[in-house]
Amino acid sequence: xxxxxxxxxxxxxxxxxxxxxxxxxxxxxxxxxxxxxxxxxxxxxxxxxxxxxxxxxxxxxxxxxxxxxxxxxxxxxxxxxxxxxxxxxxxxxxxxxxxxxxxxxxxxxxxxxxxxxxxxxxxxxxxxxxxxxxxxxxxxxxxxxxxxxxxxxxxxxxxxxxxxxxxxxxxxxxxxxxxxxx
Numbered sequence: 353x354x355x356x357x358x359x360x361x362x363x364x365x366x367x368x369x370x371x372x373x374x375x376x377x378x379x380x381x382x383x384x385x386x387x388x389x390x391x392x393x394x395x396x397x398x399x400x401x402x403x404x405x406x407x408x409x410x411x412x413x414x415x416x417x418x419x420x421x422x423x424x425x426x427x428x429x430x431x432x433x434x435x436x437x438x439x440x441x442x443x444x445x446x447x448x449x450x451x452x453x454x455x456x457x458x459x460x461x462x463x464x465x466x467x468x469x470x471x472x473x474x475x476x477x478x479x480x481x482x483x484x485x486x487x488x489x490x491x492x493x494x495x496x497x498x499x500x501x502x503x504x505x506x507x508x509x510x511x512x513x514x515x516x517x518x519x520x521x522x523x524x525x526x527x528x529x530x531x532x533x534x
Contacts (some may be wrong), residue, residue: 361524363404367397381408381520383439383513384426387419388412401527409514417506424475424509429466430490431459441520445481449490458487465494472498473505480515 366377374393375386382388391411398404415423428438431451435443446452454462469477477494484490497505522529 361521363398363400363525366404369393380439380441380524381517383442383516385423388423401521401525402529405518405521405529408517412510412514412517413507415510420506420510421475423513424478424506427476427478427513429462429470429476430479430494431462431466433463445516449481449484449487451481451487461491465491465498469494469498473502473509475509478509478512478516480512480519482519483515 361377361380366374369377371390371393374396375389378389378392379386382392388408388411392404392408395407398407412420412423428442428446430446431454432438435446435452438446443452451462466477477497479490479493481490484493497508500508518529521527
């Protein structure tokens with residue numbers, strides 16, 4: 353899928369936007385979590401992209417359990433049966449590793465892993481695909497995280513969401529966040 357996302361994101365535009373416009377701007381970053389976009393819009397102004405990224409990270413890492421699970425459930429599983437139902441950003445992220453058109457064996461393996469993970473942890477497996485070099489590394493991580501302690505895995509999953517949001521902010525703004533910020 354070709355990336356048609358407009359790259360006209362700026363903190364200045366976000367800070368000047370009306371509340372509803374700000375939510376729409378942030379929607380491209382927070383994966384179907386309007387409530388989180390609304391909180392970020394209410395927390396404006398942000399000094400720069402890193403300031404917004406830091407605010408999002410702090411908010412996500414401090415969510416109560418039920419909201420953390422709600423946030424994670426807004427993310428798609430890997431190689432879902434209907435890839436077109438995903439956001440454009442998720443389609444691009446999964447498409448990079450050919451997860452949208454996985455062969456039958458890989459698709460079956462991922463469907464099984466998705467079911468096991470959902471049954472074990474109660475939300476979809478979330479991984480920052482931008483940080484993965486291959487589907488093999490994703491599957492290796494999937495298998496390790498299936499065995500993780502519930503609290504440890506919740507924290508790890510939220511960290512993956514933060515990484516995805518930071519990567520999306522970098523892509524949309526054209527401003528690279530330093531390694532310390534990633």
